[in-house]
Amino acid sequence: MEIDPFIFRLSIFILSIFIGYYVVWSVTPSLHTPLMSVTNAISSVIIVGAIIAALAGTSESIFNTSSIFGFIAIILAAINIFGGFLVTQRMLQMYKKKKDKKK
């Protein structure tokens, strides 16, 4: 009996939920906003699907109905990737410890 590859993916999925659960609970509450913006950025890894769809066009028709959706999705995901990581970076730069008092 062979195991369906779907089951393997499901296992990865479920284990990842557990990892997410423990990792996110350890995130300090003061960083919850950067957490949201960075999760936003990484979920845009959906861009890999968009790229596959966009590259599926043939050389005669680069833009067919399917690939156009891919191209638009690339723009959307790219906005998110760059916007998400950069705004997270900008926020994290602001978190500073108490400096030695300059008197």
Added chain:
Amino acid sequence: MISANLSAIFYLVSGILFILALRGLSSPDTSRQGNYFGIAGMVIAIVVTFLSIGNFSTSLVYVVIFLVIGGAIGAFIAFKIPMTAMPELVAGFHSLVGLAAVFVAIAAFLNPAAFNLGNVGDIKLASLIEMSIGAAVGAITFSGSIIAFLKLRGIMSGAPITFSGQHILNLILGIGIFVLIFYLCKTQSTNIFWTVIIISFLVGVLLIIPIGGADMPVVISMLNSYSGWAAAGIGFTLENTALIITGALVGSSGAILSYIMCKAMNRSFVSVILGGFGAENSTDDKKEKKDQKPVKSGNAEDAAFLMKNASSVIIVPGYGMAVAQAQHALREMVDKLKKNDIKVTYAIHPVAGRMPGHMNVLLAEANVPYDEVFELEDINNDFANSDVAFVIGANDVTNPVAKTDPKSPIFGMPVLDVEKCKSVLFVKRSLSPGYAGIDNELFYKDNTLMLFADAKKMTEDIVKNLD
């Protein structure tokens, strides 16, 4: 072109890098490094995708062009956006993830061969289920986030919009989506696929319109979670490990944040989703009572005098501070107080503001060191030993009624024990009740001094008087 096995391993690597990105956020010290892990993971995933397709035709040029266009827009937004607009920005980004998921699902449905999912009209059953779930959740995320964005931006009123039969309608539409997906699997009909997406857009709108402004922290977290599940759904369709791992991470992250926010308001998740909170809670008799009670009000001079003579001050910021953009003035005030050897700390309630951690970011922006900022459970015992509590733009989260009156709608919600301070300064524009629509007992206590003004202006005036 690299083999499918090799690219799968690279996708796993990028998934692990994403886990490390979240792990870094456990402390501000490691967080910046974490963000670099995230970026590295993303670069690997994108490069591997190009290599595994191995199609370097003219299409590739366009892909890069579109990537650059999107990237430029994203970078521009990231640098221009003011920190006070973070909640809107995050809601806006969620909507993009949702829409991207919908589009990828559509592309896969129209051209399944490109994704090895079978042929048009003969898509593998499992893939079809996965992509329609991904598309449906993505569509809900998209339209829901748009509504959240409009509400946060103030384009749409933050007041809950309810009508009779709303929940029944949502339920019917929800069931309808499942029924349609079932028929989609049987018929592979394009029309049914489109219908599923359109109904899902509608559900997203209907789901968010009844939820009021102060429940936004829950809504944003929830949409965060949805965007993750949508990505995971697409990940199953594409058989892509990076996407599955990320989707699971983001999904559980958003779910945990929603849980934390609900707990901080002592409300069940279901009651937040059903919405309508704060719409009709302010009953008339409460309003009448309010006018009769005496209130002590003061000016900036009084406040400056009180704080100058204190030895410890706790600052309680809330959404009002964000609206008035008072964080910089506040920081100036604190600097002056510190020069007089007064101990100043900040107390932040988990639901202060419009998204999780909203206040922390604003204080960080104003250069407040993060080790002076404390969470509710860490600082609540300190109020009894402090001289002055300076409440700026917060209201319901300080209301002692939550501890004393079982009939109050916010009873049981954890609140900051501001009233235990020797004196309380309350910066507020008027006596109007907060979001929960209930009166704050704190206004009428003997040791409370109300400072009626815009938060920023009042703080600036206090700064002048501290000299």
